[in-house]
Amino acid sequence: MDSNTLFQGAVTVGVGALAGGLTNAVAVWMLFHPHDPVRIGPFWLHGAIPKNKARLAKSVGKTVGERLLPAEDLTQRLSAPEIRAAFDQAVTQGIEQLLRRDLGTPRSALGPDAAAVLEREFPALADRAAERLA
Template identity: 30%
Template sequence: MDAFVQILQQALLGGAVGYGTNWLAIRLLFRPYERVKVGPFSFGPGVFVRHQEKLAREVARIAAESILTVDTLKEKLASAELREYFEDKLEGYLRAKADEEWGPPAELVPEELRREYRELVLYARGRLREEVDRFIESDEFARAVEGAVTDVLEHHGR
């Protein structure tokens, strides 16, 4: 039991000493703001206070060189992801404005023709789906895909 108490005392004492030295070190880094004289001892401004301008210049230089460069900015602005994002936003905005200005496309059709319009749209959707399915199942489509894949493999290597 005495060994446990002794180990606990040493741990607490070590923790207190470590806390105190860390507190003092941090305090001396940032303070005092001006030179303080205590008897024959003189304490100058803290390291960060004393070198504040130099530190600010170095941080700005590192940020300019490492974090945001002109090339990085150009690359990000020219990326396909950003272009796609803006295209989606623009399309959504234009659709909303068109709907706000003119209403949905079905509302542009005169009331007496709306039933025929809906039937025509449903018929066109069905025909389009059938034609796309027929084309995908055709030999022509298979040859087109095979040719495209071959071109990509030859151009970029296997």
């Protein structure tokens, strides 16, 4: 094999690699750009991903919901006792904060006699309410 043939082969491979790399770079760029449609003569140029963003988001959401986070798995994990207890505690604290912010403490709305009765009877009342909710 002479040096001329080797040189021609190297140039051919180099030009092919350069053309392929440039084509791939343009193709990947065209997936994402331009974000907004651009008119070039009678043609509209718009990136494939921005153009189909709503359809793509819906498809990805459906796939995640069906394959990665099925409803049965979420239900099972969220009904675990420790998660349920943390949820109940967070809801209770949230309600207490709302009531304190809007109404003040219950004790401040009641007279001293009513507050004493409420303090004495509240634990039993809370237990009965919890049994009905369970």
